[in-house]
Amino acid sequence: MDSNGGKLHLLFIRHGETQDNIDRILQGLRDTSLTENGHREAQILADKLRGQTIDVVYHSPLIRIVQTIQPILADRTGVRSFADPDLTGQALGDLEGGxxxxxxMSNPRSADGGPGVELFDDFVRRLLRAFARIVGTEAKLVGAQDRTVVVATHGVGITSLFKTLECSPSCEGFNPKLAVRGPDAFEVRWTDSDDVARLVVPQPTQLPTRDGSLEWSLISGQPFVIEVWGKREKAF
Structure with a gap:
């Protein structure tokens, strides 16, 4: 049992609808804005989180993500937010706009080799860097009470990170299995804009860190619990 008693909760959210989503266009690092419906979705998400304590927000710097978190932060003037470029989606080079x-879409490495495309394995490595910094920084701030962090990123990032922590077949080789899945967690290709995926660290102060970041090689067991992920009807 953690001596402090508090848990670290990470709430992962994706952006609302963009025109590229409607047109089935690969966005990658295209800095697209939300549609009118996307703004409504962002407000629905904010309403869903209205009674939720939030201590800090980390987010992709792309406009569609910034617009999505604005309603969440609107009545939380004391909550700080930090843009992290490592939380952007996979860069798809010349494929963006196609x-x-x-x-x-079912093969995470199918874009590898295209002009300017970020290799999927490199994409996962930077997701893990961002996760390590966020958890390493926030875990040491957990005291007797729980601490809750919002991570606003892209659907492919949420799925790829969770599958990597679970050491799923398409994301093997980065680390051993570090996460277990609860009964309300369903593997999905990407989360919907109104989904809030929840990952919990029951004993955050026991995680090995160095210079504010997780020490992956020193982590033992499965310290992460994926409590909520996707919708049952969209699970693989």
């Missing part, structure tokens, strides 16, 4: 049909 149709979903140009790649195999």
């Amino acid at each position: 149709s979903y049909d140009t790649i195999d």
